[in-house]
Amino acid sequence: MPPLRRPSIMQTMTLPVRHAPIIDRTDVLVVGAGPAGFGAAIAAADAGARVILAERFGVPGGNATVALVAPFCSYFTHSSFEEKSGAQSFFPTDHGVGVPVIAGVLGRLVRNLIASGGAITPSLETGYVVAYDHEICKQVMASMLDEAGVQFLYHAFASGVVPGTNEVSVIFESKSGPQVITASIVVDCTGDGDVAALAGAPFEVGREIDGHVQPMTVYFRMGHINKDEFFSYTRSNPSQWRGAHGLEDLIKKAKQSGELDIPRESILLFGTPRDDEVSVNGTRIIHVLGTDVFDLTFAEWKGRRQVAELARFLQKYVPGFRGAYLVQSGDIVSTRESRRIVGDYQLSLEDIFSEKKFKDVVALSTYPVDIHNPDGAGTMLYQLPPGSAYSIPLRCLFPKNLERILVAGRCISGTHEAHSSYRVMPVAMALGQAAGICAALAARSGTTIRGVPYRNVREELLGQGAILEI
Structure with a gap:
């Protein structure tokens, strides 16, 4: 069922006076x-x-x-x-001492x-x-x-x-x-x-x-990943992982097969305090404004569809994620x-x-x-x-x-x-x-x-x- 959209002709109603404590x-x-x-x-x-x-x-x-x-x-x-x-890491590798x-x-x-x-x-x-x-x-x-x-x-x-x-x-x-x-x-x-x-x-x-504003994102976490398998892949394909982001070739492959339809070219995976878990920043909902109730409703709907797409993509295409599962997604879409x-x-x-x-x-x-x-x-x-x-x-x-x-x-x-x-x-x-x-x-x-x-x-x-x- 699609989200409610803004009516083409907006009728109005005069609300009664309210008293508030x-x-x-x-x-x-x-x-x-x-x-x-x-x-x-x-x-x-x-x-x-x-x-x-x-x-x-x-x-x-x-x-x-x-x-x-x-x-x-x-x-x-x-x-x-x-x-x-x-990089053998789920954290940024471009920092240096600070x-x-x-x-x-x-x-x-x-x-x-x-x-x-x-x-x-x-x-x-x-x-x-x-x-x-x-x-x-x-x-x-x-x-x-x-x-x-x-x-x-x-x-x-x-x-x-x-x-x-x-x-x-x-x-x-x-x-x-x-x-x-x-x-x-x-x-x-x-x-x-x-x-x-x-x-x-x-x-x-x-x-x-x-x-136009920056896109919105629904964040989520994946658990039960096999780090050894993932990093074995990144060692063999160094151009595909630079620590916290990459996998461009796999994303391109999934898009070409019609299994991924998200307007971004790479994915961000960050480590968490749990060793077999990552936080995923990969959804992207464009042309929506966080102060518009209709846009917010659409963004929540679209973002969760993208979460499901990305979880399936990770499980099917990315080494180390075959046995992984979706742990949790944000209760609300994040507005940048x-x-x-x-x-x-x-x-x-x-x-x-x-x-x-x-x-x-x-x-x-x-x-x-x-x-x-x-x-x-x-x-x-x-x-x-x-x-x-x-x-x-x-x-x-x-x-x-x-x-x-x-x-x-x-x-x-x-x-x-x-x-x-x-x-x-x-x-x-x-x-x-x-x-x-x-x-x-x-x-x-x-x-x-x-x-x-x-x-x-x-x-x-x-x-x-x-x-x-x-």
Whole structure:
């Protein structure tokens, strides 16, 4: 049965006036408990604010847990970019020795995951990515939020914003009907910039030429693989595996036989804490937008059909996968790109590659410009120079025309090209930490987000273990 499509002629209905209870008032309200929201909530609480974290699902983590995205991409500097053909690894081989540029909340999370047996320590052998267990990540994140004193409301979807002179009220849809939470400062960590957009902030979508965004992906895991058999194949066919990605010839063969119809030319397989398991990044759903319910519905349907195709492809064509099975797929499709809120500063590609030093830096990143073709096969990947990192200014978190709402994560202010770099989970968490601190300081001093001196944000960031220069 096909997914419901947008009607060609849209009829409308006037809804009756609704009354909603104001269920709480707080210093800081964080909307969205993904990597950015997790970082924001803990940082704001550590900075002394009373924090409520509202989340549409029933667990924290967002892409990091619910969507099954993995691993945490490298947040270390690079020193080498020469990939190793025929690599005997399910991790990137193009990295070289590096040093971390993100710590703070992310560093604490990674340490707790490792201590819980839920992650592999990032190292040269892992290409400095962090392979982790999604179920343990849910538990560790929940425990860290509890320890920080963050209150939370699950199964609450932001649907409206009512701005006030000294506060902001956010309306949430729930099983109990509409609920309202009022806060001195709100941090929008929805990924799509939902709250900021509802409040009237300007935004951009997609690339400048046509508005198309990067494809969506349904992630999944395959278990019971035979690594020895797989790596025997890669030794004999070194051009087909470079560590974490490859298999172009087998994909081409399956496409020619009509057994695979996915618009990409290679597949990504990442190691996990389980020795006989890999995380698969291989589906690609194009020309869909994560803020459109019809597109999202289609993407979920199409993505799961692609998961089934890829699982069959791996089992039939790829040595070492004959006895493998599909362990789990993400509960939701993962969105790479949707709204980019226009802020006081828009980060650009030139800023990234010139390593522009901002006086109001709040986060660093080393992740490359990584644009998955919005129209189909192909990925444009541009690495930063060896040993370098670029900075992201606080002004990218300040939506134009709004005084009591910040944004954090992939919806901050930047161009389509720059967004392809800062969109990844470690950077989102670092940006969330910065936004949470700014929000807490604004609430504590009774001012707006722009009324907080940057030096105070910087001091608190450094006190919480953040890295702002290398």
